[in-house]
Amino acid sequence: MFTPELIKELQEIQEHYQDELTRVLRKADIAMKHQTSSGVSLKPLYTPLDIAETDFMGDISFPGSYPYTRNIFPGGYLTRRPHIRQVTGLGTAEETNQRWKYLIAHGATALSFVRDDGGGSRADSDDERVQGLVGHGGVALDTLYDYETLFDGIDIVKYPVHMICGSAYSLASYLIIAEQRGIAWENLRGSMSNFMRPEPECLDIMEYCARSVPLFNAGYLDMRNVREGGCTAAQEIAFGTAIAMSGCDALLSRGLKIDDFLHRITWFVNAGPEFFEEVAKFRALRRVWARIFRERYGAHDPKGLMARMHCQTYAPTLTKAEPFNNLIRSTIYALAAVMGGVQSLHINSFDEALATPTEFSALLSVRTEQIIEWETGITDVIDPLGGSYYVEWLTNQLEAEVMKLIESIDVKGGGFEAWDWMCNEIRIAAVKNQEEFDHGEKALVGVHLFASEDDLQSRAMTVLQEHADFESIHEYDVSVVDKQIARLEKVRNERDNAKLAVAMEDLLETMQAGHNMVGPLITAVKCGLTHGEFAKLKARAYKQGPQGPYECHPPMVLA
Secondary structure, eight states, rough: OOOHHHHHHHHHHHHHHHHHHHHHHTTTOOOOOOOOOOOOOEEEOOOOGGGGTIIIIIOOTTSTTTTOOOOOTGGGGGTTTOEEEOOOOOOSHHHHHHHHHHHHTTTTOOOEEEESSSSSOOOOSSSSGGGTTSSSSBBBSSSHHHHHHHTTTTTTTOOOEEEEEHHHHHHHHHHHHHHHTTGGGGGOOOOOOBOOOOHHHHHHHHHHHHOOTTSSSEEEEEEEHHHHHTHHHHHHHHHHHHHHHHHEEEHHHHHHHHHHHGGGGGEEEEEEEHHHHHHHHHHHHHHHHHHHHHTOOOOOOGGGGGGHHHEOOTTTOOSSTTTTTHHHHHHHHHHHHHHTTEEEEEEOTTTTTTOOOHHHHHHHHHHHHHHHHSSSSSSSSSSSTTHHHHHHHHHHHHHHHHHHHHHHHHHHHTTTTTTHHHHHHHHHHHHHHHHHHHSSOOOBTTTSSSSOOSSSHHHHHHHHHHSSSSSSSSSOOOOHHHHHHHHHHHHHHOOOOOHHHHHHHHHHHHHHTOOOOHHHHHHHHTTTTOOOHHHHHHHHHHHHSOSOOOOOOOSSSSO
């Protein structure tokens, strides 16, 4: 990008500067060696010398142009504002529906829900094995009736909905609701956390949507939770890309073409404390994705080469002590996400280290994103940190490290085969990360640094909880269990068990034969099949069917 004459002149000037900087830092007793939170070694200063070999058109280019380093859309946020999409899930479908309507009334532009089991395969709410779980940390959803209640009064065309689960039951319920409202499936949008994995349910969902619900984002790379499990920025990109490659191979073997489904795979990413590394990570991710799938898979549809991301800010640094500090942390993390060009964003509420967010704290998160978008001018410029010597160098470094990791995974047989190896690498990174906190190499303000015995912020929260006329700290209401079981019994009492038995047998035979489960599942859900009954059928089908034992490969979240 720079002339040989300029490079030579800079080399001479930089040598002189480096000598002077070394002298100044030694005099001040300041170490010159620093690293990002992912272990990338840093210098105190970056110049054109550090990106001299970067090809502007080949490596950076323009927004909306291959390799999409700067943004996947030409207009960035000027034409497509980031979705405000807060994770929601509490109590029964009624309570979560009310929270959705509250968020929409205050400016949320997209919706999501999380089930109380996180994934969507627990037993029904009256089963003693889920005692204490029902509606706790997520919304209880046992039946189609629950989904109908959840979506009551919600315009699923206007507000994109994301289902935080990988359950075909949730997809079936969503499709039935669209059908009830006269929305053609070929026009239906939405998405779900269908983490790409070597399971029939995952691949059936993706295949069915590619053929029948083409605008629905049916594939998901949940690397945000992996990052919070301890992995590095490069691992977040590399492991997600490798898993996507294996998932694509599996779908190609089903007779689909890469351009049939690649554009419906989305990322769930993290924005954490290392500000510039996070910005560079989003840029490197887009570049790696575009290059891998154009060069290795021959994808032609530009939409498939665009790595689209929903981002949630980093949670492990949110503290119980001095909880209002978390407002500042999450705001800075959100700034990195916006400057990095993510498509939608959830900003963690300040009380998430204490409990499920309340209306009070969730609204502050919505307002944080609105202030960033409407008051700061940050979204007025596309890729505002592009061209920074440091950010461009760091983007290049991350890309290089990602490609090394992908090559290692390829040698091991790909993302699905290298699953255990990747999990172990995450454990190693997680231990290193924790040791840095334990040894004081990393620190949290208000906990390790500047901690106060008299925690005024926690006292303020207590006063709010005792005297405010609104909920300032969420408390789980045990009456949710009886309410949910009553809803479940209503469905069981009203359904036609003879029709349901026929539908269940058809679904079981379909799964045992290795055929796509989604069509027969839709029929069974309409007949009153519950989530728990579906989970039992899956267990029977994949333990006894021709595909062998049912092996669960959940997202790489370490206990």
